[in-house]
Amino acid sequence: MLKRILASLFMAAALCAPAQARVDEVTYLKNGVYSGKIGTYALSGALYLDAAQAAKLIGGKIYWYPVSGKLLLQIKGKKVVFLMKSDSVVINDEAEQFPNPMIVRGGKAFLALNFFVSKHFADAFGFKLEYNPATGALAAQRAVNITSINYFSHQDKTRIVVYMEEPLEWQASQKENNLFKVTIFGGVVGREEKLSVGDGAVRGVDLLQENKMARVVISPDENFGKASVFKLSTLTGWSSTSRSWTCRCGRP
Incomplete structure (x- = not known):
């Protein structure tokens, strides 16, 4: 009887556990040349990139304010603002709808991979990124002209x-x-x-x-x-x- 109760409690705990998540890496390529690795966090089927690592390899920088849950991504003077628990991003002072653009894990900010390969990113910063799930490579394309x-x-x-x-x-x-x-x-x-x-x-x-x-x-x-x-x-x-x-x- 005790074993059945313990088994039931274990199953209940498993069902109440958060959505499966794992930490991994993607490779960043610039004009086909290896530039480095970006840490990722996969949550409920969505992939998020370590914001600091991604910004550094892409050629920008971030300003992370953990108390307010605000993150500013800046590349060559152009900027995008992310907020925790928000379904929008602010691109060069204009709000755009985008579901779940940012999460925080272990004190680190992670940005949705879908944002980096979206038209919002290309519009904001003037160049495209493409992701190949088969190779795990994120590649920078030629600058938008x-x-x-x-x-x-x-x-x-x-x-x-x-x-x-x-x-x-x-x-x-x-x-x-x-x-x-x-x-x-x-x-x-x-x-x-x-x-x-x-x-x-x-x-x-x-x-x-x-x-x-x-x-x-x-x-x-x-x-x-x-x-x-x-x-x-x-x-x-x-x-x-x-x-x-x-x-x-x-x-x-």
């Missing part, structure tokens, strides 16, 4: 502007299906975008990421006429550099 795309409708034309962090070469072409495409060599987008225009000249615009290049695909509308592509120059210090280009789609 195409930040956004926008359009401006005018009476005689539609202007489509691509904003870049550096001058890039491109090639424009128009296919038999009338799609107008601009290939940007070496372009890395923060995230793919799809713009719905519908102004009579342009139906929509897609910004796509492909291998070693980005592509802008313009879907013409019934009044689509001649299209031309040119650079817009901005003054930086003492030199003029092309930091964006415009596709002007005229009406016939």
Whole structure:
């Protein structure tokens, strides 16, 4: 009888135990080169990275305030703020929804791996990270150099502007299906975008990421006429550099 009671108590304790967790490591690669290891904590199927180790290898630093449960991750002047027991992060002073971004174990702060590979991270810091669960490797990709795309409708034309962090070469072409495409060599987008225009000249615009290049695909509308592509120059210090280009789609 006593053995049965003890067995029952043991089973009850096992059922009441916290979700299974384990501590491990991931490998960090920068441009394919080994940079170091990052400690991890796996909890309920989600993987978290040691915040201090991750920040150091990625090229940033953290400011951890354990009393308030606040952590600031800063990389090259850009910052993201995490709070304990919060389902949001503050990216460059703007709040974004993100479930369970941070946990604390043994006095250490751990940040969700899902955040590091999310569009929020790429938007905040200007480069992408990718995780390979088969190899346990977290890899830094090339820096984002195409930040956004926008359009401006005018009476005689539609202007489509691509904003870049550096001058890039491109090639424009128009296919038999009338799609107008601009290939940007070496372009890395923060995230793919799809713009719905519908102004009579342009139906929509897609910004796509492909291998070693980005592509802008313009879907013409019934009044689509001649299209031309040119650079817009901005003054930086003492030199003029092309930091964006415009596709002007005229009406016939």
